[in-house]
Amino acid sequence: MIDLALDADLDARLVDVRRLGRDHLRPLGIEADRNGAPVPPDHPFFTTAWRMGLGQPLGVEDRTATRGPRTAARRGVVVAEEMAYWDRGMSVAMPGLGLGGPPLFGMGTPEQKEQFLAPFRDRERPHWAAFAMTEPDAGSDVAAIRTSAVRDGDGWVLNGAKTFISNAMRADWIVVWATVDRSAGRAGHRAFVVEHGTPGLEDMRHEHKMGLVAYESSSFTLRDCRLPALNLLGGERHYAERAGFKGAMRSFNATRPAIAAMAIGIARAAYDVARDHVRAHAGHPRAQRMREKLARMARKIEAGRLLCWRAADLADAERPNEVEASMAKAFAAAIAQEATGLAVEILGDGGVTSDGYVEKLYRDVKAMDIVEGTGQVQHIVIARRLVGLPAT
Numbered sequence: 240m241i242d243l244a245l246d247a248d249l250d251a252r253l254v255d256v257r258r259l260g261r262d263h264l265r266p267l268g269i270e271a272d273r274n275g276a277p278v279p280p281d282h283p284f285f286t287t288a289w290r291m292g293l294g295q296p297l298g299v300e301d302r303t304a305t306r307g308p309r310t311a312a313r314r315g316v317v318v319a320e321e322m323a324y325w326d327r328g329m330s331v332a333m334p335g336l337g338l339g340g341p342p343l344f345g346m347g348t349p350e351q352k353e354q355f356l357a358p359f360r361d362r363e364r365p366h367w368a369a370f371a372m373t374e375p376d377a378g379s380d381v382a383a384i385r386t387s388a389v390r391d392g393d394g395w396v397l398n399g400a401k402t403f404i405s406n407a408m409r410a411d412w413i414v415v416w417a418t419v420d421r422s423a424g425r426a427g428h429r430a431f432v433v434e435h436g437t438p439g440l441e442d443m444r445h446e447h448k449m450g451l452v453a454y455e456s457s458s459f460t461l462r463d464c465r466l467p468a469l470n471l472l473g474g475e476r477h478y479a480e481r482a483g484f485k486g487a488m489r490s491f492n493a494t495r496p497a498i499a500a501m502a503i504g505i506a507r508a509a510y511d512v513a514r515d516h517v518r519a520h521a522g523h524p525r526a527q528r529m530r531e532k533l534a535r536m537a538r539k540i541e542a543g544r545l546l547c548w549r550a551a552d553l554a555d556a557e558r559p560n561e562v563e564a565s566m567a568k569a570f571a572a573a574i575a576q577e578a579t580g581l582a583v584e585i586l587g588d589g590g591v592t593s594d595g596y597v598e599k600l601y602r603d604v605k606a607m608d609i610v611e612g613t614g615q616v617q618h619i620v621i622a623r624r625l626v627g628l629p630a631t
């Protein structure tokens with residue numbers, strides 16, 4: 240059963256997020272969009288937010304370090320929706336471990352957690368981490384990654400290229416997925432922590448996107464990038480015991496519900512603009528048609544939110560949530576696109592003018608179907624699981 244109540248702590252957190260959202264996230268997101276440039280890491284807002292304990296809302300935690308009932312995933316989806324409501328681009332631009340957190344928590348040794356979490360304990364200056372799987376020729380088909388990892392003495396040497404990696408440019412470190420044996424497919428995958436400034440981490444550059452401008456998506460090259468043995472996440476034993484790719488899948492299952500909730504946040508923002516418009520045009524000849532569109536948006540937003548909460552609650556209960564996380568992600572991204580489209584329709588020409596907010600949401604929402612596995616890929620995962628086959 241899904242308990243729909245929010246605890247007092249989370250309620251109080253949402254009050255902070257709303258204030259921050261209204262005063263900073265939305266204005267900064269709009270400013271970044273107009274400038275066509277991400278909000279720089281030294282922007283004073285990031286320091287203020289970091290000192291308040293606010294970062295990227297993915298709802299992942301170090302399970303080995305928490306006791307008692309776990310609520311991080313549920314809290315994560317609730318906060319993720321709220322932050323994305325104010326600005327999804329800004330919610331990813333926020334400092335924090337982001338997608339780099341789950342592999343470190345899930346696979347990292349105590350020594351690695353100690354070393355790589357250390358910068359994030361400094362609350363004076365904001366810090367970022369990143370997660371790099373995608374390559375120019377390997378997106379949905381993650382088994383096709385080519386970045387190679389070769390053992391060299393007591394360390395490793397990485398060669399390859401990664402693309403469209405969120406926050407990579409400003410990250411203290413990036414979890415980079417590479418292969419020790421391409422012919423072994425996913426079993427050959429290894430995750431390495433590549434720290435900022437490591438020689439061979441080169442050609443870091445921005446990719447320009449149609450929306451979500453507030454954070455950087457970066458591409459980079461690894462050229463004879465030499466790493467100490469400690470930077471292989473989990474150490475060699477981890478991979479001898481489990482296939483490397485399982486670590487990546489666990490990362491995705493942990494973060495998909497929050498990414499889905501972000502899509503719901505964008506949909507809700509579009510809904511609010513549309514609702515205000517409908518209210519202000521009650522005497523319009525097509526007012527009833529507009530209200531019906533609004534009702535369609537509201538219904539789907541509610542359903543999407545419940546799927547996100549269900550997937551998160553399973554994660555908190557440490558129960559398998561692969562199908563539910565994929566359902567939440569596929570459904571939320573699709574209905575968020577539909578909702579922003581309906582908002583554009585309801586506003587008419589006001590929906591497409593670049594002075595209006597809905598036009599930005601329409602551009603922002605598209606990538607939600609692509610990040611963390613496209614809609615088609617989620618459907619493949621769900622379909623295979625429903626008939627008892629492995630996800631891919």
Ligand SMILES: Cc1cc2nc3c(=O)[nH]c(=O)nc-3n(C[C@H](O)[C@H](O)[C@H](O)COP(=O)(O)OP(=O)(O)OC[C@H]3O[C@@H](n4cnc5c(N)ncnc54)[C@H](O)[C@@H]3O)c2cc1C
Pocket residue numbers: 338370371372373377378379380402403404405406448451456606609610611612613614615616619
């Ligand atoms: C804003 C943004 C942020 C991102 N951040 C990160 C990040 O931080 N780290 C990271 O590693 N990556 C990141 N990515 C990359 C993202 O994970 C990939 O774009 C995504 O996995 C899709 O890969 P692709 O773009 O290569 O598309 P492709 O895999 O080439 O897919 C192209 C099209 O084909 C479809 N398709 C592919 N395979 C199948 C199939 N078997 N059956 C049916 N249809 C199929 C897809 O659904 C899609 O419509 C980000 C991308 C974006 C847009």
